[in-house]
Amino acid sequence: MMSSVTQDRPYSQTLTRLREAGLRPTRQRLALGRLLFDGGDRHVTAEALHEEAQAAGVSVSLATVYNTLHQFTEAQLLREVVVDSARTYFDTNVSDHHHFFLENSGSLMDIDGDKIAVTGLPQAPEGTDVARVDVIVRLHGAPRQAS
Amino acid sequence: MMSSVTQDRPYSQTLTRLREAGLRPTRQRLALGRLLFDGGDRHVTAEALHEEAQAAGVSVSLATVYNTLHQFTEAQLLREVVVDSARTYFDTNVSDHHHFFLENSGSLMDIDGDKIAVTGLPQAPEGTDVARVDVIVRLHGAPRQAS
DNA sequence: TCAACAACTTAGAACGATTCTAAAATTGAG
DNA sequence: CTCAATTTTAGAATCGTTCTAAGTTGTTGA
The missing domain is CATH 1.10.10.10 (Winged helix-like DNA-binding domain superfamily/Winged helix DNA-binding domain)
Known part of the structure; x- marks a missing residue:
């Protein structure tokens, strides 16, 4: 199909x-x-x-x-x-996935949804539904390099 | 100690x-x-x-x-x-943990850091360090109740 | 004790991202 | 082509947050 x-x-x-x-x-x-x-x-x-x-x-x-x-x-x-309270990002990838966020430059990179697994989530409180689970891996540039 | x-x-x-x-x-x-x-x-x-x-x-x-x-x-x-681009939240819990975020009311609830496991994370891009991994479980109130 | 200076607080202005307004322009239907 | 509905737009307004410059307070040491 x-x-x-x-x-x-x-x-x-x-x-x-x-x-x-x-x-x-x-x-x-x-x-x-x-x-x-x-x-x-x-x-x-x-x-x-x-x-x-x-x-x-x-x-x-x-x-x-x-x-x-x-x-x-x-x-x-x-x-x-939503990764930065200063600005709103829009992502053309609408499939289930997560993000690396480089805090220095403000750039985002996708992480495939089926690469990551989140386990052990407590059940959502009474009367609520899980709309989405976001995983954000915040990165800092590591200027120093092991030469 | x-x-x-x-x-x-x-x-x-x-x-x-x-x-x-x-x-x-x-x-x-x-x-x-x-x-x-x-x-x-x-x-x-x-x-x-x-x-x-x-x-x-x-x-x-x-x-x-x-x-x-x-x-x-x-x-x-x-x-x-950072869960909502409109406002900044400050959390008195500074230990490793994650959040439920109720989008309707804008309220946050902690999820203990050692309850959740995130597996399969690709390694951080060259020249970067993981500063933190945030898991945000976005919830919608479920007004309807199975009576 | 108290003078003196740095640290702190504050009102209000400034800011930057986003939303709103109301008016002008465009679109699609017939 | 005409007309109504939709869309675009400039600029004003809003909102959370930060900045500024002036006044206040805390601490230190004579």
């Missing part, structure tokens, strides 16, 4: 994705969608994506970038990652 | 702790320290602690609450918990 649906082209079929999410394929959404989904998994902040769009010659306001990121998140095309 | 040093009284020896941390025991720091350390583990935000202090008749500015929380954190009397 669904043989190579997402593999057919190196491109993201952003148009289709937007349609399926019930979002009008506007110039801005298409451009941002392509920046986000063409080529590998990405972790972006609103500011960063905005700058990237500008640099690519796409004129989008910062407000629209925020709107779009949130709409994409609701549509499950993105996932929010 | 250190038999019951931290158990002798239900009180926090805040004065001693401040001295050891090289922080002058000012009226404000003592009051905040007592609110934080007398009685069980706590998770507070700056705003919340500020209100609590006011309610307790302690006059402290919000700026001082922020300063104090950061100084306590540097002194290892507190630990920052």
Whole structure:
């Protein structure tokens, strides 16, 4: 089933994705969608994506970038990652996975969901459901090198 | 060794702790320290602690609450918990442990560090050290109850 | 004891990320 | 093409947090 649906082209079929999410394929959404989904998994902040769009010659306001990121998140095309109270990251990898977070540079790296196992979790308190389990491995750059 | 040093009284020896941390025991720091350390583990935000202090008749500015929380954190009397990009939580439990986070109410609950095991972690990228591994179990209130 | 200086507190301004507003522009349907 | 609904946008507003500069307090040592 669904043989190579997402593999057919190196491109993201952003148009289709937007349609399926019930979002009008506007110039801005298409451009941002392509920046986000063409080529590998990405972790972006609103500011960063905005700058990237500008640099690519796409004129989008910062407000629209925020709107779009949130709409994409609701549509499950993105996932929010909370690792730093100063900024919000959006992750194009929406599968079950975790993160390395390099505190020096503020960069994120995915850790495959089925590489890690979390065992011994107490059951969730009465009346609550587990929505998600996040594992964040915080890293510090180790400037010193054993020469 | 250190038999019951931290158990002798239900009180926090805040004065001693401040001295050891090289922080002058000012009226404000003592009051905040007592609110934080007398009685069980706590998770507070700056705003919340500020209100609590006011309610307790302690006059402290919000700026001082922020300063104090950061100084306590540097002194290892507190630990920052990042779970919500909108606010910063400070945890009086500085031992190795993890958290349940109730997204509805914004409340945190500790999960003992030795109850949980995280296995299969890939090794940290070249040139980096693991500073900490955080496990956050995000919960949603389940209003519906099987009657 | 108390002077003197460093450490500390504070009000309010400043800040940076994010959200809101309301008005203008675009989109899709017919 | 027209029109209504949706989307975009500039700029104002908000919110948590940090900064600033001035006043206060704690400590030290004569």
